[in-house]
Amino acid sequence: MPVVNMVQALNSALREEMRRDPRIIVLGEDVGRRGGVFLVTEGLIEEFGPERVIDTPLTEAGIVGVATGMAMYGLKPVAEIQFIDFIYEAFDQIVTNLSKIRRRTGGMYSAPLIVRGPCCGGVKGGMFHSQSNESYFIHTAGLIVVMPSRPYDAKGLLKASIRGEDPVIFLEPKILYRTVKEEIPDGDYIVPIGESRIVKEGSDATIVTWGAMVYQALETSKLVESKHGWSIEIIDLRTLFPYDKDSIIESLEKTGRLVIVHEAPKTLGLGAEIAAYIAENYIELLKAPIIRVAGFDTPFPLVHEKLYMPNIARIYMGLSKVMSY
Amino acid sequence: MGSIFKKYSLEDLGFNVEEALGLYRVIDEDGNVVGEEPKVSGEKLLEMYVFMVRARILDDWILKLQRIGKVAIHAPNKGQEAVAVGAASALDKGDWLFPSYRELGAYLVRGLSEEEILDRAIADADDPLKGAEFAIYGNREYNVVPAPVPVGSHIPLAVGAAMAAKIMGHKTVVMAIFGDGATSRGDFHSGLNFAGVFKAPAVFVIQNNQYAISLHVTRQTAAKTLALKGAAYGVPGVRVDGNDVLAVFSVASKAVEKARNGGGPTLIEALTYRVGPHTTADDPGRYRSQEEAKAFEKLDPIDRYRKYLINRGLLSDSEDKRIWGEWGLKIEDIVKKCYNKPPLPAEVIFYNVYSKPTWNLIEQMGELRESLKLLEELGLEVE
Numbered sequence: 001m002p003v004v005n006m007v008q009a010l011n012s013a014l015r016e017e018m019r020r021d022p023r024i025i026v027l028g029e030d031v032g033r034r035g036g037v038f039l040v041t042e043g044l045i046e047e048f049g050p051e052r053v054i055d056t057p058l059t060e061a062g063i064v065g066v067a068t069g070m071a072m073y074g075l076k077p078v079a080e081i082q083f084i085d086f087i088y089e090a091f092d093q094i095v096t097n098l099s100k101i102r103r104r105t106g107g108m109y110s111a112p113l114i115v116r117g118p119c120c121g122g123v124k125g126g127m128f129h130s131q132s133n134e135s136y137f138i139h140t141a142g143l144i145v146v147m148p149s150r151p152y153d154a155k156g157l158l159k160a161s162i163r164g165e166d167p168v169i170f171l172e173p174k175i176l177y178r179t180v181k182e183e184i185p186d187g188d189y190i191v192p193i194g195e196s197r198i199v200k201e202g203s204d205a206t207i208v209t210w211g212a213m214v215y216q217a218l219e220t221s222k223l224v225e226s227k228h229g230w231s232i233e234i235i236d237l238r239t240l241f242p243y244d245k246d247s248i249i250e251s252l253e254k255t256g257r258l259v260i261v262h263e264a265p266k267t268l269g270l271g272a273e274i275a276a277y278i279a280e281n282y283i284e285l286l287k288a289p290i291i292r293v294a295g296f297d298t299p300f301p302l303v304h305e306k307l308y309m310p311n312i313a314r315i316y317m318g319l320s321k322v323m324s325y
Numbered sequence: 326m327g328s329i330f331k332k333y334s335l336e337d338l339g340f341n342v343e344e345a346l347g348l349y350r351v352i353d354e355d356g357n358v359v360g361e362e363p364k365v366s367g368e369k370l371l372e373m374y375v376f377m378v379r380a381r382i383l384d385d386w387i388l389k390l391q392r393i394g395k396v397a398i399h400a401p402n403k404g405q406e407a408v409a410v411g412a413a414s415a416l417d418k419g420d421w422l423f424p425s426y427r428e429l430g431a432y433l434v435r436g437l438s439e440e441e442i443l444d445r446a447i448a449d450a451d452d453p454l455k456g457a458e459f460a461i462y463g464n465r466e467y468n469v470v471p472a473p474v475p476v477g478s479h480i481p482l483a484v485g486a487a488m489a490a491k492i493m494g495h496k497t498v499v500m501a502i503f504g505d506g507a508t509s510r511g512d513f514h515s516g517l518n519f520a521g522v523f524k525a526p527a528v529f530v531i532q533n534n535q536y537a538i539s540l541h542v543t544r545q546t547a548a549k550t551l552a553l554k555g556a557a558y559g560v561p562g563v564r565v566d567g568n569d570v571l572a573v574f575s576v577a578s579k580a581v582e583k584a585r586n587g588g589g590p591t592l593i594e595a596l597t598y599r600v601g602p603h604t605t606a607d608d609p610g611r612y613r614s615q616e617e618a619k620a621f622e623k624l625d626p627i628d629r630y631r632k633y634l635i636n637r638g639l640l641s642d643s644e645d646k647r648i649w650g651e652w653g654l655k656i657e658d659i660v661k662k663c664y665n666k667p668p669l670p671a672e673v674i675f676y677n678v679y680s681k682p683t684w685n686l687i688e689q690m691g692e693l694r695e696s697l698k699l700l701e702e703l704g705l706e707v708e
Contacts, residue, residue: 029537029538029540030538030539030540030612032539033539033611033612034538034539034611034612035611037538037606037607055539055540055544057506057509057540057544057545057546058476058477058506058507058509058510058537058540058545059509059510059511061510061511062509085474085475086475088475089475089478089510089511089512124397124398124459125397125459126397126398126457126458126459126474127457127458127474128458128473128474128475129474223703266685266689267685296674296675296686296689296692296693297678297683297685297686297689298674298675298678298686299457299678301456301457301673301674302397302448302456302457302458302459303448303456303668303669303673303674304456304669304671304673304674304708306707306708307671307674307693307696307697307707307708308674311696311700311707312700312703312705312707313696313697313699313700313703313705313707314692314696316699316703317692317695317696317699
């Protein structure tokens with residue numbers, strides 16, 4: 001079992017899938033000779049050639065629109081958005097076409113393609129290289145939204161996404177690209193869409209989180225365990241939509257306390273939806289109000305980003321609220 | 326090199342395929358005059374040289390500061406000073422500039438000081454943009470609008486400002502500068518289309534440095550030149566040697582004058598070369614040869630202009646040394662000063678989101694303060 005980082009895991013998923021299925025192609029800005037700015041597509045043009053690894057002109061609307069047409073015709077494109085913050089030029093294509101092709105055409109056409117790219121903060125990227133914008137896509141019916149937090153999931157989820165029948169927005173926390181390494185199985189495996197992972201079992205409170213915040217939650221759980229003896233369960237959603245509601249409910253049956261942690265701005269973040277769903281349907285499970293610890297409702301800052309994003313202190317504050325209620 | 330350097334007159338910047346396909350030039354690589362020199366004073370000519378020198382020195386310092394972690398990221402300007410300085414020098418004080426992120430020379434020409442540019446690069450306590458974003462510069466006092474990082478999205482804004490000036494009866498001209506990559510975006514199309522239809526007093530300067538990160542301009546478009554693209558919008562396109570500051574200045578001046586007199590917009594393609602990486606996060610060795618970059622270093626716009634000024638008797642070797650030496654020391658002092666300035670306070674996260682902070686922001690500011698207190702109590706540092 002090789003030890004790999006997330007970039008290598010994603011690269012091997014693409015390489016293996018492209019070997020398996022000649023319909024799979026990669027397109028985006030600088031994905032060819034440059035290998036992508038984070039090198040996720042490194043070496044692919046050498047193996048598969050410029051017909052299947054396409055360096056595109058600089059236009060996200062073009063990339064996603066063209067990829068949608070390719071998918072409708074029969075290819076399986078994996079489109080890279082260089083930074084997910086640049087996706088808005090393609091937003092019209094995503095909302096108007098990609099997400100609605102199946103519905104609009106009475107199911108006659110579909111566009112199963114992957115739009116993947118680096119997201120989220122922590123690398124001093126400022127307001128245009130740090131965004132966590134998953135809510136826009138979760139709010140758009142017809143899209144699957146995925147965010148892995150470790151190399152194993154990155155590879156397995158990308159393979160599952162490529163083999164799926166629906167368009168997937170695949171969000172990769174860039175801070176984790178090279179900071180997390182682990183052993184992953186050699187060769188083929190998938191991580192199913194829609195299944196969360198229990199990162200750590202616990203009995204006093206549940207943290208539901210995803211992406212790089214999984215590690216902040218873990219760190220905080222150790223702190224409160226040693227300080228107060230609180231036992232925290234941590235769920236990594238992995239698939240943000242359709243999210244694994246059953247795993248949250250099962251956990252709440254045990255803990256009765258819910259803290260949702262995400263990097264995206266608080267207002268109308270996915271945490272709001274999860275909190276509303278639980279309050280609507282499972283309020284009797286709760287011993288305390290649901291608490292969200294999230295990015296502030298501001299553009300992502302260049303300075304003090306570690307104070308903007310949920311950190312150990314803010315997650316601790318959230319846990320204290322549910323534990324002392 | 327011969328045939329593309331066609332001589333033509335700038336009399337009426339009209340539709341002219343020759344202009345969009347040719348390359349307007351005033352001085353060649355050796356500083357010899359091969360075109361029509363702009364009719365401006367020797368003082369103005371020397372001033373443009375000094376701006377280019379200042380931009381080069383400043384660029385070098387920001388690069389150094391980035392390498393030691395004091396600046397988040399930098400898009401090197403080296404080799405492209407003639408476009409920024411030549412184009413911005415064509416504007417009047419009241420005109421507006423929407424630059425991109427590789428135009429240090431233009432910011433200096435407009436009046437921004439080295440100190441505020443460095444405050445911005447470092448995002449220190451005096452940063453006029455309050456730590457909003459990296460690699461963008463501007464100041465309302467000088468009508469320089471800080472750029473959006475996603476390239477080309479400022480083009481329609483520039484057109485809107487130009488249309489507003491026209492509607493309000495002002496004589497203001499608005500210039501937008503962007504790269505070759507930006508011409509592929511929908512915003513370029515929308516902006517130029519509006520500008521053409523509404524005869525906006527706008528000047529578009531494409532800083533064609535031939536690379537959008539790794540993609541060469543010949544893969545960016547199948548059009549023979551970028552200047553040709555203007556034709557589809559009814560906007561005259563002119564192609565100019567972007568390493569010849571006098572050529573850029575002449576063409577830009579003509580376009581600004583035309584726009585100011587109700588003649589509508591012009592698209593200028595300034596052909597230059599990105600000698601360095603796209604940004605400090607890039608590695609050009611992955612996609613182009615070192616020989617290619619070395620060949621273009623020989624076309625350095627500052628060297629070329631120096632030769633011209635010396636030929637004209639406007640500059641001597643000793644005077645040149647004095648300029649580099651003086652500005653080198655001056656800027657070094659400013660770097661030292663900015664290096665030691667305190668950081669911005671954490672509350673800047675909440676600045677300028679709305680005209681007045683909304684209730685959620687006030688709540689969250691409280692959460693931030695509480696978290697800072699808790700971090701102190703716990704003896705933890707997250708930054």
